[in-house]
Amino acid sequence: MKLATLKDGTRDGALIVVSRNLKKAVPADHIAPTLQAALDDWDYLAPQLQTLYEELNSTPSKRAFRFDPAKAMAPLPRAHQFADGSSYLIHAELIRRSRGEKELPTWWKKEPLMYQGCSDPFLGPRDDIVVADEDAGIDLEMEIVIVTGDVPMGVERDKAGQYIRLFMLLNDVSLRAMVGRELEKGFGFFQAKPPSALSPVALTPDELGDAWDGRKLRGPIRAWVNGNLLGEPDAGDDMQFDYPRLIAHAAKTRPLPAGTVIGAGTVSNRDRKRGAGCLFERRAEEIIKKKEAKTPFLKYGDSVKIEMFAADGAPLFGAIEQTVAAPAKRRAAGDEAPDAAQADDSEATEAATAE
Numbered sequence: 001m002k003l004a005t006l007k008d009g010t011r012d013g014a015l016i017v018v019s020r021n022l023k024k025a026v027p028a029d030h031i032a033p034t035l036q037a038a039l040d041d042w043d044y045l046a047p048q049l050q051t052l053y054e055e056l057n058s059t060p061s062k063r064a065f066r067f068d069p070a071k072a073m074a075p076l077p078r079a080h081q082f083a084d085g086s087s088y089l090i091h092a093e094l095i096r097r098s099r100g101e102k103e104l105p106t107w108w109k110k111e112p113l114m115y116q117g118c119s120d121p122f123l124g125p126r127d128d129i130v131v132a133d134e135d136a137g138i139d140l141e142m143e144i145v146i147v148t149g150d151v152p153m154g155v156e157r158d159k160a161g162q163y164i165r166l167f168m169l170l171n172d173v174s175l176r177a178m179v180g181r182e183l184e185k186g187f188g189f190f191q192a193k194p195p196s197a198l199s200p201v202a203l204t205p206d207e208l209g210d211a212w213d214g215r216k217l218r219g220p221i222r223a224w225v226n227g228n229l230l231g232e233p234d235a236g237d238d239m240q241f242d243y244p245r246l247i248a249h250a251a252k253t254r255p256l257p258a259g260t261v262i263g264a265g266t267v268s269n270r271d272r273k274r275g276a277g278c279l280f281e282r283r284a285e286e287i288i289k290k291k292e293a294k295t296p297f298l299k300y301g302d303s304v305k306i307e308m309f310a311a312d313g314a315p316l317f318g319a320i321e322q323t324v325a326a327p328a329k330r331r332a333a334g335d336e337a338p339d340a341a342q343a344d345d346s347e348a349t350e351a352a353t354a355e
Contacts, residue, residue, distance in 0.1 A: 001017060001049055001050050001053035001203065001204050001207065002017070002018040002019070002020065002022070002053070002201045002202070002203045002204075002207065003015065003016070003017060003018065003028070003035055003038070003049065003075060003166070003201060003202050003203070004016050004017075004018050004025065004067070004072050004075055004200055004201045004202070005034065005035055005072060005073045005074065005075050005076070005077060006025075006027075006071060006072060006073070007071050007072065007073050007124075011077060011078065012033075012034045012036065012077055012078065013034065013073040013077055014027065014029045014033065014034070015027075015028045015029050015031070015032050015033060015034050015035050015037070015038060016028050016029075016067075017049060017052050017053050017056055018056075018067050018200075018201050019053075019056050019057055019067070020057050020207070020314075021314065021315070022067055022200070022201065022315050022318050023066065023067060024056060024064045024065070024066065024067055025056075025064065025065060025066075025067040026052060026056050026061055026063045026064050026065070027063060028049055028052055031045055031048045031049055031052065032045050032049070035075050035076055035202065035259075036076060036079075036258075036259050039147065039149065039165060039258040039259045040258050040259070042149050042165060042258065046204075067200075069125050069126055069200040069318050069319070069321075070126045072124055072125060072126075072200045072201075073124045074121070074122035074123060074124050074125070074197065074198035075166070075168060075198055075199070075200075075201065075202040076122060076147065076168075076198065076202070076259060076261065077121055077122055077124075078119065078120035078121050078122065079119040079120070079122060079147075079259050079260065079261045080119065080257045080258075080259045080260055081116065081119050081256075081257075081260050081261070082116070082117040082118065082119035082122075082145075082196075082260075082261045082262075082263070083114055083115075083116060083117070083246075083250045083260065083261070083262050083263070084114065084115055084117045084143075084145075084172065084262075084263040084265065085112045085113060085114045085241060085246045085249070085262070085263060085264055085265050086112065086113040086114075086265035086266075087112065087239045087240050087241040087242070087246065087264040087265050088233075088238055088239060088240070088264070088265055088266060088267055088268040088269075088277070089104060089108065089109065089238070089240050090238055090268050090269065090270050091265065091266045091268040091277060091278075091281060092104060092108070094268075094281050094284040094285065094288070095280065095281075095284050097284070097288055098283070098284035098285075098287040098288050109240060111249070112240075112241045112245065112246055112249045113265075114246070114249060114250060115188050115189050115193075116188075117172070117189075117193050117196065117263070118193055118194060118195050118196065119261060121195050122195060122196060122197065122198045122261075123171075123195050123196065123197035123198070123322070124197065124198070125197060125198065125199055125200040125318060125319065125320045125321065125322075126321055126322070127197060127322065128322060128323050128324070128325040129171075129173055129194075129197070129298070129304070129322050129323070129324045129325065130325050130326070130327055130328075131175065131194065131324065131325075131326070132326070132327055133175075133177075134299055134300050134324075134326070135177065136175040136176075136177045136178060137174075137175055137176030137177035137178070137179075137297045138173070138174075138175060138176075138297050138298035138299070138324055139173070139174045139175075139176050139278050139279045139280050139297055139298065140171050140172075140173065140174075140223060140225070140230075140278055140279065140298065140304045140306070141170075141171065141172035141173075141174060141265075141266040141277060141278040142169070142170075142171065142172075142221050142222075142223045142231070142233075142266065142267050142277050142278070142306050143169070143170040143171075143172050143263045143264065143265060143266060143267060144167060144168075144169060144170070144217055144221065144235050144263075144264060144267065144308075145167070145168050145169075145170045145198075145261050145262060145263040145264070146164050146165075146166065146167055146168075146243050146247075146261070146262050147164075147165050147166040147167075147168065147202060147259060147260070147261055147262075148163045148164060148165060148247060148256055148258065148259075148260045148262065149163045149165050149258045150163070150255065150256070150257060150258045151163045151247060151250075151251045151255060151256035151260070152251070152255055153251055153252075153253065153254055153255045154251065154252065155247065155248055155251050156248060157244045157245050157247075157248040158244070159244075160243075160244035160245075160247035160248045160251070161214050161215065161243065161244040161247075163247060163256075164205060164243060164244075164247070165204070165258075166202040166203065166204060167202065167203055167204075167205065167208065167212075167217065167317075168198050168199050168201075168202045168203075168261075168317060169198065169199035169221070169306055169307070169308060169317045169320055170196055170197070170198055170199075170263055170320075171196055171197040171304060171306050171320050171322065172193075172196045172263065172266070173193070173194050173195065173196050173197070174192060174193060174278070174280070175191070175192045175193075175194065176192070176280060176297060178191050178192035179192045197320050197322055198320070199306075199317035199318055199319070199320055200317065200318030200319070200320075201317055201318050202317075203316065203317065207316070208310075208316070209310070209311075210311075211236075211310070211311065214244075215242035215243060215244055216235070216236045216239050216242050216243070217235050217236060217243075218234060218235060218236030218237075219234060219235060219236065219308060219309070219310070219311065220232040220233065220234050220235070220274075220308070220309075221233065221234075221235050221267050221306065221307075221308045222306070222307055222308070223277070223304070223305065223306045224303075224304070224305040224306075225279070225298070225302065225303070225304055226302055226303055227303070229275065230275055230276055230277075230278075230279070230282070231268075231274060231275025231276040231277055231281075232274055232275055233267045233268050233269040233274045233275065233277055234267075234269060234274065235264075235267050235308075237269050237270075237271075238268070238269050238270050239264065241264070243262070243264065246262050246264060247262060250262055266278050266281070268281060272285065279295055279296075279297055279298070282295045283295050298324045299324060300324050300325060300326055301323065301324065301325075302323070302324045303321070303322070303323050303324075304320070304321070304322045304323075304324075305319055305320065305321045305322075306319065306320040307319040307320070
């Protein structure tokens with residue numbers, strides 16, 4: 001089934017069920033007021049939501065209305081936590097090669113990298129990417145994330161897959177000019193990782209058909225910048241750590257509450273004809289080939305679109321479509337952004353590795 005959250009003036013919105021073709025929806029808040037509430041009591045509430053979903057797809061309903069992604073919040077507007085991994089090692093390899101480094105450390109292929117991202121808020125699929133500094137190295141990253149049920153501490157990889165409840169697309173926004181300085185402090189990302197955006201709908205694994213094998217989701221995920229295709233890598237190829245492995249890693253020393261969002265990192269393939277998963281990769285390729293990065297990072301007014309389709313061409317999650325914008329007060333006052341040089345230098349901008 002496909003679930004979404006409708007804007008209603010509250011922080012968590014109202015739960016709705018969306019048709020398979022993403023054209024219609026019906027209220028579901030009589031079953032669970034929010035998606036988080038549904039996840040908290042999934043075994044009891046999911047069958048009721050599934051029945052409503054089947055009725056929506058098969059029977060005309062007076063309660064049905066046109067689904068408009070512009071009126072949707074993120075399916076989970078504020079999640080308990082967001083743990084983002086880095087499963088596509090070619091992403092890190094490209095960055096390292098652009099800095100004159102060659103092989104990844106051996107342990108990178110054995111143990112996932114993971115950091116705690118911003119989960120409150122998650123942006124809606126049409127919300128602006130608001131950044132105070134236009135020269136902060138604003139980047140998109142196309143990702144596929146899962147949402148878990150309650151996961152016990154120390155869960156084994158072979159059993160972890162049973163806790164996957166939902167899939168979503170993610171635009172993992174990164175401020176590259178801040179990454180290097182934060183990594184140098186040895187305490188991980190914080191300021192460099194502002195709120196990211198989720199797809200209009202979250203869907204259950206059964207909606208993915210043969211593309212989901214219980215460990216990896218296969219199929220191209222596409223990203224456009226200002227209408228130009230950036231890349232269309234296949235999410236199932238070159239994935240070093242699958243979703244059960246990422247769950248087991250996140251739950252090694254703690255239980256995970258229902259509603260935990262886990263990402264697999266920037267989707268990227270070794271076949272570079274499929275394009276890049278973010279602007280940082282494109283810049284790294286340019287440095288490797290021509291010794292100079294020509295591709296700019298995002299600026300105010302630039303647009304980003306991320307989408308994924310089923311094998312038959314049907315939409316899966318709906319599209320994330322965002323515009324980069326200055327904070328509202330600055331736009332109203334006509335103020336300029338602060339000098340990016342105060343944030344970081346260009347060498348530090350190119351210092352990110354896994355993200």
